[in-house]
Amino acid sequence: MSGFSIEWLQLREAADRAARDTQLLNKALHWLPENARIVDLGSGTGSTLRALQAHSSKSYRWRLLDIDSQLLAEARRRHAHELPLETLEIDLQQVENLPLQDASLLTASALFDLVSQDFVDRLSARLLTQRSGFYAALNYNGLMHWDPAHPLDAAVTTAFNQDQQRDKGFGPALGPAASDALHRALDRQAYQVDVADSPWRLGPSEEALARELFKGIAAAVTATLGSSTVQTWLDFRLAHAADGHCLVGHQDILALPLNPAY
Ligand SMILES: C[S@@+](CC[C@H](N)C(=O)[O-])C[C@H]1O[C@@H](n2cnc3c(N)ncnc32)[C@H](O)[C@@H]1O
Known part of the structure; x- marks a missing residue:
């Protein structure tokens, strides 16, 4: 168990799908050949698989990696009958042992704000050596805006962003610095790197997600701001x-090698 429930991942999936930058998503899909191997890191129940397959008529060979066997079982339940799908229960920290060697594209969503600079350095070293593409969506960037405003909003956001840097199992987490860290690690001559904003915009029709989000933020900042x-x-x-x-x-x-291995 990783602490991410099927219910929470399900609740956020529609907002994630609406938030993804479609230009980057389509650029990745246009670049990928039919039957390409995609390895999804921290896959949960397969939200990245669903987001990419919904935008593409091509079929891909998916390998989902996650530490949580229940989430992987749910992914198999939903997709094993319709797509070439492998799942592997593994701790991503074992970067050198991850089965990435045949991957045209590595993907992730809502993962990289949990990881450390050390993890980004070790993963990008493998990526650059094997010239795979890389697409990581929905990295939290530290910005929250509220309407209506409340006088405590700024203090809550500051405390939440501090909490985001707590160790989530990979060492001190990058939190809001994730996207910049990835950009620095991948912005090499042999890669073209694109970054795009993908904010959640939650209104009345996302009330259930908003309520859980507010409770989660409150729990994260209570130690700093007081109950x-x-x-x-x-x-x-x-x-x-x-x-x-x-x-x-x-x-x-999205980081695409100018001279891909496939
Ligand atoms: C925020 S969830 C995102 C899940 C999925 N990508 C999505 O967007 O719905 C983070 C995922 O990373 C996985 N995870 C966290 N730490 C991990 C680790 N050390 N090794 C492998 N997976 C991990 C969790 O089990 C969870 O599925």
Whole structure:
């Protein structure tokens, strides 16, 4: 178990799908040949697979890697009958042992803000050596805007961004610095790198997701701001969950080798 439930991943999937930058997504798909091997890191139940296959008439060979066997079982339940699909329960920290050697494209979503600089360095070294493409969507970038505003919003965002740097199993997490770290690691002569904003824009029709998000943020900042301050903010946010709006900033990054291995 990784702490990411099937229910939470399901709840956020529509917002993630709407947020992905379609230009980058289509550029990746246009670049990929039919039957290409895609390895999805931290796949959960397969949201990246669903997002890419929904935009493409080509079929790909998928390998999903995750530490959580329940999430992988759910991915198999949904897709093993319709697509070439392998799943592997593995800790991504074992970068040198990850089965990436035949991958045309490595993908990930909502993963890289959890990882460390060391992980990015070790993974990008493998990627650059084998000249695979790389597409990582929905990396949180530290921006949150709320409507209606509350006087505690700035303090909550600052405390949340600090909490995002807590170790999530990979060493000190990059949190909001993830996209810049990936850009620096991959912006080499032999790669073309594109970055695009992919914010969640949550309004009344995403009320259920917004409510869970607000509770998650409140839990993350309570140790820093104190429970009564945070409860004031949370009560206000929940009272406006059905009529308010919020923006949560993310970025997508696509790095394509000019001279691919396939
Ligand atoms: C925020 S979820 C994103 C899941 C999926 N990509 C999506 O967008 O729905 C992060 C995923 O990373 C996986 N994960 C976290 N730490 C991991 C590790 N050390 N090794 C492998 N997977 C890990 C979790 O199990 C979870 O599925």
